[in-house]
Amino acid sequence: MSWWRHIIFELRALIAHENTRMTVFIAAVGYAILYPLPYQHQLPTDIPMAAVDLDQSVASRRLLRMIDATPQVAVDRTVSSELVAQDLVAAQAVRGYLIIPKDFNRTLLRRSSSTLAMGGDGAYYLLYATQAEGVMGAVGALNNEISELIQLRGSPSVVNNTSAPFELALVNAFNPQLGYRNYVIPAVFLLILHQLALMGMATMTWVQRQRGVARDRYQQSWWRESSARLTAFLSVFLLLSLLYFYVLLPLYHVPISPFRIGVVAFLGVFFVATLLLGQLLGRLIPHPQIVVVVVIMSSLPLVFSAGFIWPVESIPDWWHLLMSAVPATTGIQYFLQIHLYNAPLLSVSSELIILSMIAVVTALVDYWLAARQRTSMPRTGMATEDL
Known part of the structure; x- marks a missing residue:
């Protein structure tokens, strides 16, 4: 079977499985609508x-x-x-x-x-x-x-x-209203997509591993399995990112930079690292509900470690180094620079290298773990065309 048919299979599986569909699509739409509502009246008066x-x-x-x-x-x-x-x-x-x-x-x-x-x-x-x-x-x-x-x-x-020799006029370039909304919502939107990508990828990996679908369908090829599933999830989350950052943010009157390929390239590297981490979690966990609990509990530490609410300089070095293994910590702060502040992609080249290293290390560990699991599990003979 061709590689493209494998991608279509992964997309169909993503839509067909109830838990994954709820996590990726319904939760993404719900968070996008509900989260910004408290910030509509963001400036306190009187x-x-x-x-x-x-x-x-x-x-x-x-x-x-x-x-x-x-x-x-x-x-x-x-x-x-x-x-x-x-x-x-x-x-x-x-x-x-x-x-x-x-x-x-x-x-x-x-x-x-x-x-x-x-x-x-x-x-x-x-x-x-x-x-x-x-x-x-x-x-x-x-x-x-x-x-x-x-x-x-x-x-x-x-x-x-x-008399004063001149008058100073201060203009807030990137946050003219001096409110939380303009810098919190874009960062939290990316964190939401990061968490949903982890949960969705881990759940789908676990489901196919438990049912023997991946082993039988991809004929022991980690590369075919991972690349097809990664491409399917990456296309979905890139489309969700375009919806979040170029459709919803203007509706909430959040200033953004014009659409650039550099932003999409950064998001591509970010989600590749995130999805590979999610696939690794899907091989490690005994049940997908554990991933949901872990991901939800990690959300608040990630918010304070990402640097857009709490200064990175005030975070202990050991904690910041530990949290840097999660793509959200590295990705969110520097995504804001290129998306909101219109910084060039080259200005975040070191962060792209860090995200790429996270992806490579995660892929190597996942490959080793998948090889061990496939050699230790007997073939089930289960049909591979549906989940």
């Missing part, structure tokens, strides 16, 4: 904040009104001390507090430095950062107002000394 106004001046009240007018923060209440504000944060009645020191108004008019203190719950970094953004914007606006007032009332020398 975060409640308490104010500790120790100055009680015109300038301090003006600052609080300006902070309350920002879309990020709502000054919920004014309290008498920092301890009261901390108790409110601990009770989650507010998410942060601002301390305005004494003599705030006088130091501003003298053009001396005045230090504002802001506190908040660091466990919710997005809320904390959004509050800081709102406070800094209001402080900057008040500072400009006072500078203009001094310039209007001062002498020419004062105007020259207080």
Whole structure:
């Protein structure tokens, strides 16, 4: 039988087997629809904040009104001390507090430095950062107002000394909305495809091994079996990747780079390494449900090891080296560079080499294991045309 007919057989088996069909197709569509939903309203607004106004001046009240007018923060209440504000944060009645020191108004008019203190719950970094953004914007606006007032009332020398030589405009190139969605969803989409590829390939390998289909159909040829199954699964997951990254991401308003062959080439190497690892797992496990449990339990460690949520520099070297054996750890962060940031494929050449090494080592171990299993198992004589 020709190699192309073997590929068609693997595709038919992928569609026909219920567990594999559920894992590869239905789960892929379900995750693509359900996962981005919490990020549709990704930017928090009107975060409640308490104010500790120790100055009680015109300038301090003006600052609080300006902070309350920002879309990020709502000054919920004014309290008498920092301890009261901390108790409110601990009770989650507010998410942060601002301390305005004494003599705030006088130091501003003298053009001396005045230090504002802001506190908040660091466990919710997005809320904390959004509050800081709102406070800094209001402080900057008040500072400009006072500078203009001094310039209007001062002498020419004062105007020259207080006027800024230029203005700095900051533009966020790759994450203009400063939200989680633009950098989390593409990375998690690739992690989802990685996990589904592992589970689907392992399940199909286990099923054919248990039923003797692969041994009888491919006549003891590891190469024909692996290449046909790998080509079938690779074509499916490349199509799912195009759906995820070039159809669904624009629908969710996530900025992406134009379609490039380099992105598909990187995904091809990534999925080859992933699918070969899945095939190896399918030969090792006694039951495919074990793979489902292992893959699901590994998802959270992979998320924090991939570098798009937790900095790689903060991960212990031994742990990062251990997790680098999984294609997701190497692939996700550098896929974002070429897909979102439009980096050239040559900039991730070292990562392509690592993925290729993972694929080669996994294939060699799988070949050795398959040879041992085939020599130790008797022929069943089972029909090979269907599962």
